[in-house]
Amino acid sequence: MQFRHSTLKHLVLVFAALSAGAAQAQETPPPPQVSVAKPVVRDVVDDDDFIGRFQPSEQVSIRSRVGGYLQSVNFKDGQLVKQGDELFEIDQRPFITAYNEATAQLAVARSTLTYAQSEFDRVNTLVKSGSQTVSTLDDRRRELQSAQANLQGSEASVERAQLDLTYSKITAPLSGRINRHLISVGNLVQADQTELTTIVALDPIDFYFDIDERRLLNYAETARKNGNVLQEGGGGLKVSVRLGDRDQTKFAGTLNFAENTIDQATGTLRVRARFANPDFVLQPGLFGRVEIEGSNSYTAILIPDEAISADQNERVVYVLNRDNTVTTKSVRPGPKLYGYRVIRSGLTGDEQIVVKGAVRVRPGSKVTPVTVELPRENPNDVPETAQQAASEAGAGQ
Numbered sequence: 001m002q003f004r005h006s007t008l009k010h011l012v013l014v015f016a017a018l019s020a021g022a023a024q025a026q027e028t029p030p031p032p033q034v035s036v037a038k039p040v041v042r043d044v045v046d047d048d049d050f051i052g053r054f055q056p057s058e059q060v061s062i063r064s065r066v067g068g069y070l071q072s073v074n075f076k077d078g079q080l081v082k083q084g085d086e087l088f089e090i091d092q093r094p095f096i097t098a099y100n101e102a103t104a105q106l107a108v109a110r111s112t113l114t115y116a117q118s119e120f121d122r123v124n125t126l127v128k129s130g131s132q133t134v135s136t137l138d139d140r141r142r143e144l145q146s147a148q149a150n151l152q153g154s155e156a157s158v159e160r161a162q163l164d165l166t167y168s169k170i171t172a173p174l175s176g177r178i179n180r181h182l183i184s185v186g187n188l189v190q191a192d193q194t195e196l197t198t199i200v201a202l203d204p205i206d207f208y209f210d211i212d213e214r215r216l217l218n219y220a221e222t223a224r225k226n227g228n229v230l231q232e233g234g235g236g237l238k239v240s241v242r243l244g245d246r247d248q249t250k251f252a253g254t255l256n257f258a259e260n261t262i263d264q265a266t267g268t269l270r271v272r273a274r275f276a277n278p279d280f281v282l283q284p285g286l287f288g289r290v291e292i293e294g295s296n297s298y299t300a301i302l303i304p305d306e307a308i309s310a311d312q313n314e315r316v317v318y319v320l321n322r323d324n325t326v327t328t329k330s331v332r333p334g335p336k337l338y339g340y341r342v343i344r345s346g347l348t349g350d351e352q353i354v355v356k357g358a359v360r361v362r363p364g365s366k367v368t369p370v371t372v373e374l375p376r377e378n379p380n381d382v383p384e385t386a387q388q389a390a391s392e393a394g395a396g397q
Contacts, residue, residue, distance in 0.1 A: 031366040034357030036320050037374045040302040041349040044337050047291040052209025052241075054286045056200035057274065058174055064090060065167040067191040070183060077180035080280075081172045081199065088181075088196055090168040090189060099161035102154065109147070109154035116140070116147035176201040177280070200284055203277040207241055207253065209290055210268035219255075219292070231258045239273045241288040251275050251282065255292070301347050302340035304378060307355045308333060317347070318354035318361055320369055326354060328363050339378025 068090040075087055120140040126132035172178070179198045183189065189196070211219070219237060220230045237255040253275035262269050273290060275282060308315050308331065316328040331346030347353070354361060355374070361367055 031324070031368045032357060032360040033368040033370060034318075034354045034361060035372050036352045036369045037355045037372045038352060039343070039347060039349050040338075040340055040374050040376060041299060042302065042338075042376060044298065044300040044302075044342070045293050046335055046342070047293060047337065048211075048215055049335075050209040050211060050290050050292070052207050052288060052290055054282055054284050054288065055206050055208055056176070056202065056284045057204050057206045058176070058201035059198065060173055061198050062087065062170060062173075062196045063192055063194060064088070064170055064189045064196065065191060066090060066095070066164050068094060068168065068189060070185050070187050070189050073181045073185060075178055075181075077178075079178060080176070081178050082175045083172055085172045086169055087172055087178070088170040090170070092165060092168045095161065095165040095168050099158070099165050102157040102161040106151075106154040106158050109151040113144075113147040113151050116144040120144045170196065172199060174199060174201055202280050202283070204274050205277045205282045205284070207239075207273045207275060207288060207290060208270060209273075210263075210266070210270050213262065213267055213269075216258075216262070216269050230255075231260055237292060239290050239292050241273070241275065241290045243282075243286060243288050250291075300334075300337070301343045301349045302338065302374075303343060303347070303353060304339075304355055304374070305336075305341050307353055307358065308341060309358055318358050318363075320352040320354065320367070324366050324369060325364055326361050326367055338376065340374075 070088060071091045072089045073087070074089065075081060075085070081087070120137075120143070123132050123137050123140045127134060127137045176199045179200075181197050182195055188194075216230075222237065223230045239253050239255055240250040241253065242250050253273045255271060256274045257272040259270045303317065307317050309317070309328075311328065311330075314330050315333055316330055318326040319329050320326055329346050329351075332344040334342035334344045336342070352369070352371070354367070355372065357367075
C-alpha cells in the first residue's frame, strides 16, 4: 500500500512538471514576423474628390412648327445626326396648295396695283389740264393705296405659306445622338405640342457636381491668382474624372461654370466641368469621380492603408523600436495619393513602421522585423470608394 502511494505521488509530480513546462512553452511563443519600412516622403499636390453625373452640353426636344400627318421618319433610332439633317417630314400637300393659292393672290394683287397706278397717273394728268375734278383724283389715290396694301398682304401670305412648307420638313437643330422616334408615320402631329424625339450633344459633354464652402473659397482664391473668376468660366481650373471605383482611366477637362448662389439647405455650390468627348465614351447620366487640385505642392508622408489600425476613435500605426518592440503612434490620415494614405500629423518620415502583419502585434510586444522598401507609387492599390474616402476624412478630423 505504501509502494502504491509513493508511485502515485511520483506520477503526480512528473505530470505537474510536464504541465509547468508546457505552460511555460505556451507563455513564451516566438516573436511574430512582420514587414517594416520607412514611409514614402515625396512632394505631392492634394486632389479633392467629388461625385457627380454627366449631362449633355446641349439638349433639345424636337417638335413640329406646323400641324399635319407624319409622312416619313428619316433616321435610325439612336444614330448620330448632324445639324441640318432631315429627320421628319409632314405631309406637304396642304402646304403646297396653300403656297400656290398665296402665289396666285399675289399675282392678282400685283395686277390690281398696276391698274390702280395707271388710273391714278391718268386722272392726275387730266386734273392738271382741268378735265377732271380733284375729288376724282382723291378716289384714284385711295384705290392706289389700297392696292399697295393688298400687295404687301399678298407678299406676306406667300412668305408665310413658303415658311410653313419649309417647316413641314423637320431638321436637326444641333449635332448629337438622337433618341428613338416617339410618333409613327400616319399619326397626327400638333404644331408646337407633339414631341417627336430628342437630341443630346455629346462632344463636348458636361459634368456637374457640388462643392462645399471651404473648397469653394480655395478654388476662388486659386482662380483669382490665375487672373480669373470662378463664376466666369470656372476660373480655368483643370480637373480629371474617372468612371467607377475600379476604372483607372481618367479623362481631362476644365472647370467652366459655377452657380451664383450657395444652396442654403446643403451649404454647397453646383459647378460644371466640360470634357472633350470625340469617341463618345462619356454618356449622359453616367456617374463619375472628379478630381481637382486642392493645394499647392508640399512634402508629404505616405504610408499604405494596411499600416493604419483603429484604436477606439483614433487611427494609429505601429512603430518599431531599437529593441524590436513596437509602440503605437496616433496619426491623422489625409487623402489618398499615389496609392498611399497621406499622414497629416503623427509621423516624421524617419520611423520604421509595421506595414504588414500589424494584426499580430500588440503595443510593447517584440517582433521579428523583415525590412522592405516601399515604392514611390503603390502598384497594389485599389481605388477607394466614396464611402471609404468620407470615412477616412472624418477620422482624420
